[in-house]
Amino acid sequence: MNTTGSPKTRPARWWTVPTAAALLALSVLAAGWFGVSWALAAHDSSVELAATRDRVLRAGRQAVINYNSIDHNRAQRDMDRALRGTTGPLRDVLENSREQRVGQITEKKAVMRAKVLDAALTELNVRAGKARMIAGYKITRTLDGGKPSTSRWRVRVELTRTDQKWKMSRMTPTAL
Amino acid sequence: MNVPRRAARSRGDAPSRKPRVAGTRNRASAREEAGTRENGVRPAEGETAPEEERDTDVPERHRPDPETLTDAGEAEEAGNSDEHGNSDEHARGSSTRDEEDSGTPEAVTPEPSEAEWDSERAEDSEVDAVETGEDTAARPTAGGSGRGGWFAPSSRPTTVAAVLLVLALGIAGLAYWFHEEAHSLRHEGPAANEALVDEAATSEVKGRISTAVEKLFSYDYSNVEKTDKAAEKFLTDEAVEQYETMFETVREQAPEQKMVLTSTVTNAGVTLLQDDRAEVLLFVNQDATSTANGKSGVYPAQLTVRAQKRDGTWKITDMSQFSG
Structure with missing residues (x-):
């Protein structure tokens, strides 16, 4: 009756939760990866040396x-x-x-x-x-x-x- | 005593109940049509035809069928009050039937169909987050009451998905920011310049450019070809013309003065080393000796050279004596 319009869209909606959960998991993984990458870069001896070189030259x-x-x-x-x-x-x-x-x-x-x-x-x-x-x-x-x-x-x-x-x-x- | 009762039941009771039970079952599969509740309206009709009709309707429940719509309209009023009584009756009836008629084939047959219906309903109802209150209310009595909690709040999966998605977006943004920060640390600013950081590459450029400069600015009036070869080998782009301008006076005066010019790079520092580009500052001492008049002198100079690695070798593309 009043719900007759929606059944077609229902299967699509059913997938939203697992899909969103998968996206969330992916973004968490990406954030972890790039977070570690950033931390490594921040403590990278080459990056540090390059900054020191410019500072010394200045x-x-x-x-x-x-x-x-x-x-x-x-x-x-x-x-x-x-x-x-x-x-x-x-x-x-x-x-x-x-x-x-x-x-x-x-x-x-x-x-x-x-x-x-x-x-x-x-x-x-x-x-x-x-x-x-x-x-x-x-x-x-x-x-x-x-x-x-x-x-x-x-x-x-x-x-x-x-x-x-x-x-x-x-x-x-x-x-x- | 037993036999007549059973006979009476199976004759009178069973047919009258059968459509109802089937109807209840059917209501489940055709749940969306409120019209399934007609089992209260026509309790004892016992025809199989309407059932089949409704059954075929099930897949097309979204199509507004005039017949079922009217059915639904009927049920809307009668159905609500009927709902519980009916299912209760159904529950009671089936339980007694289970006890009493367990042996009869007639009683057994509904069971698989009920199981069938249950599974069908399970599929359906999970999707049916948005349902009318009557339906959800009827569900616990008709099917697995445990599932009611999951589907009861009408838009819960959508809300959960939205929250997850927002979280995912936020964390993805964070990941992007981390990536940008890490990238800029590694490849922009001071880190983009590998001078002195990449020691091997730095000393390679320094050595290569120093050699080139020494050869380019050394000149023997008796062996002009040597210098010309060096120019061809080490110079490219604008540096070709710049070198011509710088060396013009030497070329003009050297033959008559019988000049021997020897350039030595005393110090060199790489200021830029990025990919295939380099910039080197050199201190050059030019020792000029004129064999014609015996005069000699050392002339200090400073040279800034830009170079590019082409086909594996460094070539000077630009040079100037007093940059900045």
């Missing part, structure tokens, strides 16, 4: 820029910033020559801006906390508001990890 580039960018108007502050990117022997050298450098820059009213043209890590030893980087950069120097002059350099840098940060411990610049 730190190295910034250290080179900071080391070579000094404005006579804020020489002490820029020196502090340059020092923060260094460690070990290079930090000692910079600290020892600090007053002399600041004096020269202030006297010449020099503004030095460094730009890294290209940089690459040549070695990365995460366990030892050591890395080697090569970089090409240019310094634009302005003396007493005069005409800016540009010089190009290439530098070999040794980076050392200290306090979870990578800092320049050695650098050997060569003028090009």
